[in-house]
Amino acid sequence: MNATFAVLTRELRLALRSGGGAGLGLAFFLIVVMLIPFGVGPVPHLLAQIAPGTLWIAALLACLLSLDRLFQADFEDGTLDILTLSPMPLEGLVAIKAFAHWLTTGLPLVIAAPILGITLNLPDSAYWWLVTSLAVGTPALSFLGAIGAALTVGIRRGGLLLSLLVLPLYIPTLIFGARCVAAASEGMDVIPAFQLLAGVTLLTLALTPIAAAAALRMHMR
Amino acid sequence: MTLNVSNLACYRTGRLIFSDQSFTVEPGEAVMLRGPNGSGKSTLLRALAGMLPFEGDVVLNGISLADDHDGVQEQIAYAGHLDAIKPQLTVGENLTFWARLFEGGSIREAVEQFSLAEIWDRPAHACSAGQKRRLGLARLVVSGRALWLLDEPTVSLDVETTARFAEIIKAHCAGGGMALIATHIDLGLDAPREITLDPNVMRKTMPPSDPFLSGAWE
Numbered sequence: 168m169n170a171t172f173a174v175l176t177r178e179l180r181l182a183l184r185s186g187g188g189a190g191l192g193l194a195f196f197l198i199v200v201m202l203i204p205f206g207v208g209p210v211p212h213l214l215a216q217i218a219p220g221t222l223w224i225a226a227l228l229a230c231l232l233s234l235d236r237l238f239q240a241d242f243e244d245g246t247l248d249i250l251t252l253s254p255m256p257l258e259g260l261v262a263i264k265a266f267a268h269w270l271t272t273g274l275p276l277v278i279a280a281p282i283l284g285i286t287l288n289l290p291d292s293a294y295w296w297l298v299t300s301l302a303v304g305t306p307a308l309s310f311l312g313a314i315g316a317a318l319t320v321g322i323r324r325g326g327l328l329l330s331l332l333v334l335p336l337y338i339p340t341l342i343f344g345a346r347c348v349a350a351a352s353e354g355m356d357v358i359p360a361f362q363l364l365a366g367v368t369l370l371t372l373a374l375t376p377i378a379a380a381a382a383l384r385m386h387m388r
Numbered sequence: 389m390t391l392n393v394s395n396l397a398c399y400r401t402g403r404l405i406f407s408d409q410s411f412t413v414e415p416g417e418a419v420m421l422r423g424p425n426g427s428g429k430s431t432l433l434r435a436l437a438g439m440l441p442f443e444g445d446v447v448l449n450g451i452s453l454a455d456d457h458d459g460v461q462e463q464i465a466y467a468g469h470l471d472a473i474k475p476q477l478t479v480g481e482n483l484t485f486w487a488r489l490f491e492g493g494s495i496r497e498a499v500e501q502f503s504l505a506e507i508w509d510r511p512a513h514a515c516s517a518g519q520k521r522r523l524g525l526a527r528l529v530v531s532g533r534a535l536w537l538l539d540e541p542t543v544s545l546d547v548e549t550t551a552r553f554a555e556i557i558k559a560h561c562a563g564g565g566m567a568l569i570a571t572h573i574d575l576g577l578d579a580p581r582e583i584t585l586d587p588n589v590m591r592k593t594m595p596p597s598d599p600f601l602s603g604a605w606e
Contacts, residue, residue, distance in 0.1 A: 169488055169491065170488060170489050170491065172488075173484075173485055173488035173489050174485075174489065177474075177477070177481075177485050180476070180477060180481070181474060181476055181477070184476040184477075185476060244470055244471070244472060244473065244474065245468055245469070245470025245471065245472040246472045246474070248437075248439060248466065248468060248470070248472065249466065249472045249486070249527070250489075251438070251439065251461065252437065252438075252461050252462070252464055252465070252466055252531075252533075253489050253490060254462055254489075254490065254491070255489065256458075387439050
């Protein structure tokens with residue numbers, strides 16, 4: 168427990184100090200969503216219609232931005248070598264790092280999303296489900312991203328490859344997450360889409376630490 | 389607690405680095421690993437730490453590295469070319485993290501032995517190369533592991549600290565620990581045993597099991 172806490176506090180400290188990139192995803196999210204009305208034009212009903220998909224796609228891309236440093240920084244300064252010798256299983260370590268990534272990248276998006284909903288004229292009925300679907304769906308983005316980050320560790324400028332590997336895996340979360348918000352704004356039943364979204368996240372949380380740890384081991388041995 | 393290595397061979401990208409290395413490290417013993425640049429000292433240490441594929445048998449304390457990878461790794465402390473230091477964190481935060489993760493040795497002891505008290509609150513990016521190396525080596529003490537694998541540990545250390553580090557290795561071995569040290573200098577240990585790697589080992593290529601590497605070194 169002590170070791171778990173040690174890794175988590177270290178990850179958060181590193182993300183929040185200079186060069187950590189904690190604000191990067193949030194800033195990207197804000198700017199991309201703010202640009203949409205300029206591009207699409209100030210047509211309230213049109214903006215309201217594309218708001219759920221826009222917010223979800225922007226959140227997804229914002230999550231991807233800081234993923235390439237998840238294991239790369241530790242690999243470059245030799246920390247990854249020492250972590251493999253530590254008593255903590257690699258799967259646990261991957262899970263803590265992905266969780267810390269969500270705390271510093273996904274969670275700020277969840278908090279900022281309702282404010283951006285206003286700029287896109289999102290219907291009142293959809294705000295609750297926008298926040299809930301993002302809160303439930305974004306952990307899957309960080310955990311799936313850990314697989315891509317583990318596979319591309321050691322590759323210089325691996326960010327492009329990482330995006331190509333990870334974005335297809337994000338599709339189920341995107342479909343069900345955006346569907347949740349769209350259904351809520353149209354006054355339809357949200358629960359089926361939400362249950363599928365939560366299911367995808369639970370499956371991801373259970374399986375990705377094992378897959379990402381296997382990818383790291385493959386790299387180390 | 390003994391390290392038994394028999395017929396160890398390592399390939400990297402299909403190229404033989406060394407072969408037929410057999411030796412034993414007894415408890416309380418520090419063994420020097422010698423050989424010119426490129427003879428495979430770092431590769432050997434990384435293979436023993438379970439970070440590279442190898443052929444042959446590595447048995448530590450009765451546990452085979454091939455059978456129980458984690459079981460062997462959990463008895464090893466490794467210090468390589470990189471110090472595993474986060475520049476954004478202070479010296480104290482770096483060391484405390486490793487101590488809490490490994491839950492092995494005493495931080496106070498490590499701070500005293502490597503004189504870290506004066507730079508405890510300094511961000512690691514503001515430390516000199518020698519200070520970073522001291523912090524990296526202090527991790528060995530807080531890890532509380534029996535077998536130390538050291539790859540050029542004295543690089544960037546001044547004469548005084550090098551001598552002090554030799555004393556720390558002696559104290560570690562006196563307490564039943566073991567050390568395998570790749571270095572070019574005379575550390576001042578009492579007539580340590582030496583293993584010499586021959587750089588002129590025949591560079592034979594691996595059987596073409598990997599289609600991507602076939603003919604790569606011909």
